[in-house]
Amino acid sequence: MKHASQLVPWAFACALAVVNCSSLLQRLQSELSPRLSGSGLLSETAPARWSEFDAPNPGVVVNVATESDVAATVRYCTAHDIPFLAHNGGNGWATTFHLDKDGVMINLAALNHVTFNADKSQATIGGGSNISNAIDHAYAAGTLVQTGNCNCVGVLGAILGGGYGNLMGTYGFGVDNVLSLRVVTADGRLRDVTAASDPDLFWGLRGAGPNFGIVTAATVKSYPAAAAEDMQAWTGNLVYTSDQLEDVVQAIQDLVLTPDMVIFLYFLADATTGVPAVIAAPFLYKGDAAAGRAAFAGLYAVGPVADTTAIVPYDQWNVASDALCTRGSFKPGWAAGFQDMVPATWRAVWDAYVAFQRLPGAASSGVLLEAYDLTKARSVPAGSAAFPNRNVRFNAFAIPWYNDSSLDARAAAFGGAARDLLRATSGLPRNQTYVNFAHGDEPLTEVYGDGVPRLQAIKERYDPGNVFDEWFDIRPGGTSNTSKASYYY
Ligand SMILES: Cc1cc2nc3c(=O)[nH]c(=O)nc-3n(C[C@H](O)[C@H](O)[C@H](O)COP(=O)(O)OP(=O)(O)OC[C@H]3O[C@@H](n4cnc5c(N)ncnc54)[C@H](O)[C@@H]3O)c2cc1C
Ligand SMILES: *[C@@H]1O[C@H](CO)[C@@H](O)[C@H](O)[C@H]1NC(C)=O
Ligand SMILES: *[C@@H]1O[C@H](CO)[C@@H](O)[C@H](O)[C@H]1NC(C)=O
Ligand SMILES: *[C@@H]1O[C@H](CO)[C@@H](O)[C@H](O)[C@H]1NC(C)=O
Numbered sequence: 001m002k003h004a005s006q007l008v009p010w011a012f013a014c015a016l017a018v019v020n021c022s023s024l025l026q027r028l029q030s031e032l033s034p035r036l037s038g039s040g041l042l043s044e045t046a047p048a049r050w051s052e053f054d055a056p057n058p059g060v061v062v063n064v065a066t067e068s069d070v071a072a073t074v075r076y077c078t079a080h081d082i083p084f085l086a087h088n089g090g091n092g093w094a095t096t097f098h099l100d101k102d103g104v105m106i107n108l109a110a111l112n113h114v115t116f117n118a119d120k121s122q123a124t125i126g127g128g129s130n131i132s133n134a135i136d137h138a139y140a141a142g143t144l145v146q147t148g149n150c151n152c153v154g155v156l157g158a159i160l161g162g163g164y165g166n167l168m169g170t171y172g173f174g175v176d177n178v179l180s181l182r183v184v185t186a187d188g189r190l191r192d193v194t195a196a197s198d199p200d201l202f203w204g205l206r207g208a209g210p211n212f213g214i215v216t217a218a219t220v221k222s223y224p225a226a227a228a229e230d231m232q233a234w235t236g237n238l239v240y241t242s243d244q245l246e247d248v249v250q251a252i253q254d255l256v257l258t259p260d261m262v263i264f265l266y267f268l269a270d271a272t273t274g275v276p277a278v279i280a281a282p283f284l285y286k287g288d289a290a291a292g293r294a295a296f297a298g299l300y301a302v303g304p305v306a307d308t309t310a311i312v313p314y315d316q317w318n319v320a321s322d323a324l325c326t327r328g329s330f331k332p333g334w335a336a337g338f339q340d341m342v343p344a345t346w347r348a349v350w351d352a353y354v355a356f357q358r359l360p361g362a363a364s365s366g367v368l369l370e371a372y373d374l375t376k377a378r379s380v381p382a383g384s385a386a387f388p389n390r391n392v393r394f395n396a397f398a399i400p401w402y403n404d405s406s407l408d409a410r411a412a413a414f415g416g417a418a419r420d421l422l423r424a425t426s427g428l429p430r431n432q433t434y435v436n437f438a439h440g441d442e443p444l445t446e447v448y449g450d451g452v453p454r455l456q457a458i459k460e461r462y463d464p465g466n467v468f469d470e471w472f473d474i475r476p477g478g479t480s481n482t483s484k485a486s487y488y489y
């Protein structure tokens with residue numbers, strides 16, 4: 001709505017009948033389409049999103065075919081005060097989006113190329129590539145890239161906020177693996193941004209990326225496999241009954257992670273029965289059953305009632321989470337970072353989860369936790385990228401998953417309660433939340449840490465008109481005004 005006044009000149013032109021103004025689509029067809037690489041790139045149909053809660057709702061979608069199409073669209077929209085937003089994997093769940101029918105979605109899906117240099121030590125990944133696409137190409141090339149753990153997520157959508165993934169104990173955060181970024185900035189220029197060319201922009205893009213431009217491609221480090229075991233991991237689910245929860249939580253607290261280990265904890269319902277379960281998912285890079293059982297002995301000691309662990313090839317690691325990629329429904333998220341697994345906290349989170357999960361249509365709701373070894377990530381200087389959370393040991397989020405908006409208030413009560421509980425025993429001096437897991441109502445310092453003033457200065461230089469304001473807007477007061485869900489509790 002805040003852009004409504006910017007439509008006046010267009011409405012005025014309509015009134016004078018100097019243009020055909022029956023719709024934004026027709027206007028863009030006559031004015032923008034001729035500047036694009038081909039015809040037929042405009043549509044009124046938005047691509048399906050992971051969550052429909054408070055989702056962007058564009059008037060027109062530009063299905064770009066080239067990076068020049070991105071630049072042309074940004075130039076056109078900026079010149080005409082038309083709000084716009086890049087769409088990559090479409091997984092962003094935050095309430096900070098405000099794109100409406102007067103706005104344009106730039107769908108990056110066609111920019112999905114993934115190429116490697118001669119020795120496979122570098123990968124160049126298109127700004128619209130999802131994770132499964134990147135992994136499939138890497139696997140075929142005999143190399144590995146540090147991406148996230150769900151196939152549907154945009155590679156760059158995750159990396160531009162930090163980039164957690166199964167290989168980060170070994171190779172660090174996504175942001176630590178970026179060598180250069182091709183970026184369309186607010187002025188419509190296509191820039192090759194490196195640590196040497198634009199140190200501030202390169203720093204800001206790696207943690208607060210969506211504030212500064214649209215990345216059309218990234219060149220990242222890639223790790224050629226030397227042996228068969230480099231392309232596999234031991235992983236799967238250890239299922240527990242709810243009365244074992246405290247013991248599972250304590251076992252995770254006591255676990256000493258090494259760089260090849262990752263641990264996940266899920267509260268999720270059994271897909272067929274709808275009965276909620278406690279599931280721990282260990283991951284051991286290059287591991288086998290014997291090494292996995294030894295590394296995660298504490299979790300085995302609790303006595304899982306089911307065990308699906310197996311050796312899994314690199315291109316299948318994310319298959320287990322494919323159900324979490326299901327598009328549609330309302331899935332607002334509430335997250336927190338913290339240092340310790342506290343059994344009483346997790347019992348209270350469980351109680352909040354089962355109370356919401358048993359409501360009609362809410363069976364798929366969940367709570368997810370992940371922890372990685374941070375030795376490699378902490379060997380990188382803390383100020384080397386805008387991503388601020390190298391100190392955080394655990395990240396967790398609650399996802400109410402439902403279709404009926406009459407449950408909005410109860411979803412917010414569940415998510416807000418889970419977040420409050422995790423924050424209350426976080427062991428951190430202040431609240432810290434991974435920006436890509438955050439709800440949208442957090443203070444800026446909670447998601448960007450001490451980097452806020454520097455990020456605001458970079459915003460002034462590269463995007464003074466703040467055309468990139470839909471994802472945790474770095475301006476003063478930027479995130480808090482746009483939250484709708486937080487009004488519920
Ligand atoms: C099922 C699921 C699994 C997840 N797993 C992980 C994980 O393993 N690791 C992890 O770190 N995070 C993970 N996340 C969080 C994820 O990083 C965020 O949801 C992220 O915002 C998703 O990016 P996207 O491209 O899929 O979504 P989108 O909604 O398309 O993008 C989110 C925001 O980033 C911007 N953006 C995306 N691509 C670009 C680009 N190329 N240039 C500029 N701006 C861009 C968009 O404009 C938008 O503002 C997961 C989320 C879900 C829902
Ligand atoms: C990922 O991208 C590929 C290629 O662009 C596409 O075919 C596939 O459907 C996408 N997968 C998911 C899970 O989004
Ligand atoms: C929500 O609606 C979709 C589409 O109608 C349906 O496929 C899905 O099963 C529903 N989900 C829940 C949780 O009811
Ligand atoms: C952290 O969040 C809680 C609410 O979950 C709030 O009460 C507390 O004041 C916050 N802490 C800081 C330091 O802002």
Ligand SMILES: *[C@@H]1O[C@H](CO)[C@@H](O)[C@H](O)[C@H]1NC(C)=O
Nearest residue numbers: 473475476477478479481482
């Ligand atoms: C949020 O509100 C403050 C004060 O009311 C204002 O200064 C700021 O510009 C607003 N931010 C947005 C993104 O509208």
